[in-house]
Amino acid sequence: MKNSFDFRSMISNSWVQGAIPPALLAVLIIIVEIGSPGFLTGETLALLLSNTAVLFILATGVTFVILIGGIDLSIQAVASLASVILAQLLPSMGLLAFPVAIAAGLVFGILSGVVHVWLRVPSFVATLATGGVVAGMALWLANGRAITIEEGGRASTSWINATIVGTPVVVLIAIGVGLASYLGLRYSRFGRQSLAVGAGEPAAYAAGINVDRTKIVAFALSGTLAAIAGVVLAARLSSGSPSLANQLLLPAIAAVIVGGTAITGGLGGVGRTAVGALIISIVRIGMTFVGVNIFAENVVFGAVLIAAVAITIDRSKIAIIK
Amino acid sequence: MFAANGISKSFVGTHALKNVDIEIRPNEVVGLIGENGAGKSTLMRILAGTHRPDSGTLTLDGQPLRLRNARDAAGHGIGMVFQEQSLLLNMTVAENIYLGQEHQFTRFGILNWRAMNDASRRQLAKIGVDIDVTARASGLTFAARQMVELAKALTLEESVDRPLVILLDEPTSVLSASDIDVLFARVKSLKSRASFVFVSHRLEEVLRISDRVYTMKDGAVVAEHRSQDVTAPALHEIMVGRGLHTEHYKESKQSVPRSEVIVEASKLGVAGAFHDVSFKIHAGEIIGIAGVVGSGREEITRTIGGFLPQTEGALRIKDASVRFTSPEQAVRKSIGYIPRERRVEGLVMFLSVAENITLADLSCVMRGGAINYKEERKLAVDWIKKLRIKTPGPDAACRKLSGGNQQKVVLARWMTAGSQILILDHPTRGLDVGAKEEVYDLVRDLSAQGIAILLISDTLDETIGLSHRVLVMRDGEVTAEFDASRGNKPDQVELLREMV
Structure with missing residues (x-):
């Protein structure tokens, strides 16, 4: 009993210090290399990274919210809505459809933040509800169907599916988003203040930090990045659909936590989320190899998420888990 | 007889109790007095089983007693009436009285409400109070809640076949004078069946109700008296423990305030907390506010710190009229708040020393719109040297520091932010x-x-x-003001007279 507790506290300590996730990733890469030499080169690697890109962008957005100690359950709905808006507007607006779809994500991110902060609704309820609203709007806009991006629209999306010097553009977009988010978290006032809010909100408030604004900005970023993930996904699949991103919420949150960002807030970052997203992607490939039914994937991700939180959560910080 | 021998207990960095011996004899009311932080509450928690001592033993009728939790203590007939009242306000009186003991009224998993309510009425009848047992606790007065807690403690009589020991932790702090009389009458009438430990810092009350009094200071029992042999002023002197060693407070360094008025409160008030409070703080001046819990002095610091907006009167900071609705606004007006809850409101414990120092004002380490980590580190190292902060380094998390060093980090933060007004809310607690x-x-x-x-x-x-000057508050109003300039320090007794 005592030993298992010590083991857990040891794991949770070093996991939170960030040493375990990269090690886990390395182990997974080695396993894949042994099982299928040469898999992680050339085209298959490019495909793996492209598949990770959307998940990573989504997970990066929710990282901001988890860092302030909240959660955003609306991201899959926002991503789907953005895909619908993009698919509908592309024929008439061309490239301008992209900023419009992304702006929709920004607006709904701010809405979630405002509901959470001003109306004092816990973030999981606030975003569950706004997520429902957004999903409903996506269904309504799309009349409940997937909208194929026709030949005319594809002229405006083909750049996303292109490659530059052998690197898929989606991967470059993910790298750009990741780099900007990393720098923002580390070097901006907002980044520092969001860590402070997540790690100790009362102290941050007493130190004169505008806690409400910091939270709303985090939700706004989450919504915006969810929409970016949605349009990238739509461009890749040449389709916008109100259920396009429906299976991505769980893997995205799992990526953040498995990467080593604390679910309780205040500790973590985008670099860790990148590692977490890669782990999730490789696990997904591994499951395909092993022959796990594709529909059962979320069973695994759910279990992974529970295990990651159970192992990493710092129980000295919270006495009662609600 | 219930006794504690050689009890010691320390929390991270502080000795809460040092080698404490006390005994509680049958049919006796034992008083326990001491200033805040003297260790009374910790001792009570050990007696009640909610804290375990680091060393020392408890004995009951000569048998060693190991209490693992409050339920253990209850099993031996030791019950506690808590300072922060422990009733669940959303439950009825009866539910509260038998909380955790409902099984005696259940059959096949179904609770017999009538039996529980009847039993609760019997418990309340023991202390002669008439309270509707089906009423929710939230609707009761503080005095009534206290009686319910007492009745709850007395339910132990039915399950334990020895006289009870009932611990009363500051039971009078929220009661009016007539309610206190009622409580004392109940305690006296129950004395034939139970012993009581009565904790308070109101000396007259303790002497009135107790047979014997222990005085605690700095975690140790420093005196034991029979109540009829001692007077309140004599106890007070023991409790405070020394004549005024003026140098303790660096009085020789007490400088003369300047003429510039920095803070001016005129007829300031917050509904339900304090009212008609006027004072000025000059540059370089330290104004102390004395008063018991509930006197409104805490709320005054919260108002000036931006947590609690005033509802009446005016507050001027350096000639600008202000009404803060958040600490952010107060910080902008160069106010720094040093809270009593250092670990909650003072520091972000999981951030580093450096990050905590720049928490209120990052701009001094921002270069070209980005945080310059080298500058931030340098700033922190400067403060660590200047204030002699003991830390493994500027990157160490603040939770690794001792309380005194944490307090220095808070001070360094407000100095970095250029604060010209500091609110010290219990700056040396713990x-x-x-x-x-x-x-x-x-x-x-x-x-x-x-x-x-x-x-x-x-x-x-x-x-x-x-302080240079001391305001005394009672029931939300300033009752007196004392000059406390160097060499003119008022006597505590003078202040006490205005406080209670």
């Missing part, structure tokens, strides 16, 4: 003597630099020792 003196030294230095300081503190001694 610090040991050496750390306290360092804080006093720093406070003197800040005052000499012209910083205006508002102080509330655990002890009158500290309030008088540090």
Whole structure:
């Protein structure tokens, strides 16, 4: 009993210090290399990274919210809505459809933040509800169907599916988003203040930090990045659909936590989320190899998420888990 | 007889109890007095089984007793009536009285409400009070809730075949004089069936109700008296423990305030908390506010710190009229708040020393719109040297520091932010003597630099020792003001007279 507790506290300590996730990733890469030499080169690697890109962008957005100690359950709905808006507007607006779809994500991110902060609704309820609203709007806009991006629209999306010097553009977009988010978290006032809010909100408030604004900005970023993930996904699949991103919420949150960002807030970052997203992607490939039914994937991700939180959560910080 | 021998207990960095011996004899009311932080509550928690001592033993009728939790203690007939009342306000009186003991009224998993309500009425009848057992606790007065807690403790009589020991932790702090009379009458009538430990810092009350009195100071029992052999002033002197060692508070460093008025409160008030409060704080002046819990002094610090907007009167900070609705606005007006809850409101414990120092004002380490980590580190290293902060380094998380050093980090933060007004809310709570003196030294230095300081503190001694002037508050109003300039320190007894 005592030993298992010590083991857990040891794991949770070093996991939170960030040493375990990269090690886990390395182990997974080695396993894949042994099982299928040469898999992680050339085209298959490019495909793996492209598949990770959307998940990573989504997970990066929710990282901001988890860092302030909240959660955003609306991201899959926002991503789907953005895909619908993009698919509908592309024929008439061309490239301008992209900023419009992304702006929709920004607006709904701010809405979630405002509901959470001003109306004092816990973030999981606030975003569950706004997520429902957004999903409903996506269904309504799309009349409940997937909208194929026709030949005319594809002229405006083909750049996303292109490659530059052998690197898929989606991967470059993910790298750009990741780099900007990393720098923002580390070097901006907002980044520092969001860590402070997540790690100790009362102290941050007493130190004169505008806690409400910091939270709303985090939700706004989450919504915006969810929409970016949605349009990238739509461009890749040449389709916008109100259920396009429906299976991505769980893997995205799992990526953040498995990467080593604390679910309780205040500790973590985008670099860790990148590692977490890669782990999730490789696990997904591994499951395909092993022959796990594709529909059962979320069973695994759910279990992974529970295990990651159970192992990493710092129980000295919270006495009662609600 | 219930006895504690050689009890010691320490929490991270502080000795809460040192080698404490007390005994509680049958049919006796034992008083326990001491200033805040003297260790009374910790001792009570050990007697009640909610804390375990680091060393020392408890014995009951000569048998060693190991209490693992409150249920264990209850099994031996030891019950506690808590200072922070422990009733669940959303439940009925009967539910509260039998909380955790409902099984005696259940059959096949179904609760027999009538039996539980009847039993609750019997319990309340024991202490002769008439309270509707089906009413929710939230609707009761504080005095009635106290009676319910007492009745709850008395339910132990039915399950334990020895006289009970009932611990009353500051039971009178929220009661009016007539309610106190009622409580005391109940305690006296129950004395034939139980012993009581009565904790309070109101000496007259303790002497009135108790047979014997233990006096605690700095975690140790320093005196034991029979109540008829001692007077309140004599106890007070023992409790405070010394004549005024003026140098303890660095009085020789007490500088003369400047003429510039920094803070001016006129007829300031917050509905339900304080009312018609007027004072000025000059540059370099330390104003102390003395008063018991509930006197409104805590709320005054919260108002000036931006947590609690005033509902009446005016507050001027350096000639600008203000009404803060958030600490952010107060910080902008160069106010720094040093809270009593250092670990909650003072520091972000999981951030580093450097990050905590720049928490209120990052701009001084921002270069070209980005945080410059090298500058931030340098700034932190400067403060670590200047304030002699003991830390593994500027990157160490603040939770690894001792209380005194944490307090220095909070001070360094407000100095970095250029605060000209500091609110010291119990600045030395939980610090040991050496750390306290360092804080006093720093406070003197800040005052000499012209910083205006508002102080509330655990002890009158500290309030008088540090301040230039002391306001005394009672029931939300200022009842007196004392000059406390160097050499003119008022006597504690004078202040006490205005406080209670």
